[in-house]
Amino acid sequence: MKFQNNNQPDPKRRAALKALGLGAAVGAGALASSGGTLTAEQRQKHHGEETFEDHWHSFFQQHYQRMSEEEIEVVLERLERKYKAIYGVEVKVENEQPLEGVVFGYALNISKCKGYRECVKGCTTENNQSKDPDLEYIRVLELEKGTMNLETADHYYGDGETKVPQPGKFYLPVQCHHCENPPCVKACPVKATWKEPDGIVVVDYNWCIGCRMCANACPYWARKFNWHEPKLPVEQVNPETHYLGNRPRFQGVMEKCTFCIQRTRNGQMPACQEACPTGARVFGNLLDPDSEIRYVLENKNVFRLKEELNTEPKFWYYSD
């Protein structure tokens, strides 16, 4: 029988204890964590049944402006496959290019606006935003007549009970002003957002890294973030989409009003303009001297919100 020296610690035993202790620390950490709440089934739904190849290509997808037309075609097809897998409907992703000699502008008559918020509804029906809670591009502010101090504005007026317009109030819808000198574009570290030749400020949802620099830079609070995987019920999907516009978005990316690029580049009006029951909204080509928007700009007393910041918005307000 061998004698063991019990005064000396056994190095093997010590190492085992150490490993055990550290393992216990890691395990206790795992137990104390607050992990994900999604079930595997829900995650599957979010990502659809994507093939490995599609997954690989979508991971390494290039920036929109760096891709050739053919490469974009391939991307559009892949996206259509992905949306089909997620929503079960054929979603068409277009890539309509800007028209020559067109720069879009918007004007809004605040004496006609009655605060019905139909523009907000029109927008969310058109643009495939996440629903419940609704992600909205337009915020309508209710202000006391006689003030433009936005800090006194009511953002959540009209709970369905109270009628609009309320006496003594006026309504100020705010959305992306598509600045000529957009601070959000300057702030983006990866050039995922830029101004198109027709003046529309767009986001490449497949390039955005979700740092929210642009949202901080925007003076109009126009940028909205996908804090979770968008919740878009199948029956509410608008299948007519544009790559830079209303195609369904993903978790963790920024989105915003695109002047309904999928409509306006095809000669239609933005959804908010069509939805407005009072005719307060005037949209058109700023370069066309005969357009209604040019008439408004030349004949009405127009003003812009926060003009002192020199961002040169292409969104004007006026009153009769």
Added chain:
Amino acid sequence: MNLLRFLYDCGKTSLSGGRLYWTWIGVLLFFISMGAFTYMGQAQDGLVVTGMSDQVSWGFYVSNFTFLVGVAAAAVMLVIPAYIFHNDDAKRVVLLGEGLAVAASLMCMLFVAVDLGRPDRIWHLSPYPGMFNWPSSLLTWDVVVLNGYFVLNLLIPGYILYHQYHNRPYNKKLVFAGAVLSMFWAISIHTVTAFLFASNTARPFWSSALVAPRFLATAFCAGPAFIIITFFIMDKIAKYQIGNKVIDMLAVIVAVSMQINIIMLIAELFVEFYAEGQHSASAHYLFLGLGGKSGLTGWIWTAQAFNLTAVVLLMIEKTRKNRKTLILACALAVAGIWIEKGMGFVIPGFIPTPLGEIFEYKPTINEVKISGMVFGIGFLVFTFMMKPLRAIQLGILSNPELDRIEAVRMQDEQEKAHMEAQLKSYEESSKS
């Protein structure tokens, strides 16, 4: 080959220690593991698990990032006296300060990373193969300066230690040049981070020329205070024998920086509140509350109380030179600045929103746990760096046969001889 051996030996030292050492590592691993599993949840469910919203789109992560940039920058307060003025006391501890800068800038980068909505696309944030909006976007500037600072603070001490390990003199000119570079770099990391906020004209609370100077003042306050606390801990567990002179020098820096910070605070408060315009709304919300909401007032007044107590304790010589009150003052200064730069600066910039909505923010437990992971990683890296550093300085690493107590004694003798030689040379020069 030599380099590999050096790294191997360093790694081996990092992974050796007594029961206390491994308990400490275990505690850190617990926090890292807890945060990592929570982060997996965040990556899956999205940033909805945080308290952030479209109204307050940055929160606890960016707050900690902002604070830690200051801690990282503060290493320069040891680099300048050590390498530029050749202060012997500072030289003894400068590597410690630089190690802290490495850990802090690593934590900064991690805090930016965990804040991203699409961490899988982080590679987009590079000149190649990504797309780098430099020089227009201030975040790209921050990526450049933080990575640069991280590398600088890894290379300079690494170079010195590598030569010490091989027991040969290092190129002093090279180190001097590196020190000058890292001096300006330290200022730049904090200035750039301040500009990241100040560049937003949409947010009047941040858009002030005073942000950058105030950031520097708070950095040179919280950073050295943090270093002093670290020194005391290192002194206790690694017998570092940090000179009282260095500690007092740093304490004076903390005191002066805090005074400058308070003066700038008063200047800001005067402008915000004397003729209170609409742009003062954020400051009003922060200090007094606005529209019946006052989620940050408790934070900011606590911070001010901490800062004032710290500055008083540090200005009185008796309490500054007393170890206990000095540690208390430093802890108060660190906590005060941590609140002031985070919950007291990042958050109120969002409240009210550019459209005037007052929507409050409170960090969730998920954010706290994930931040705990980042701090855990930072402390772990710092611990792993400090272990071989001490061993190299004592000459144990290159000569493992050497007894630890013997090594300390030998170093003391060396320093004594060095001092005596210096004194002698002074005497001789005064004679002649």
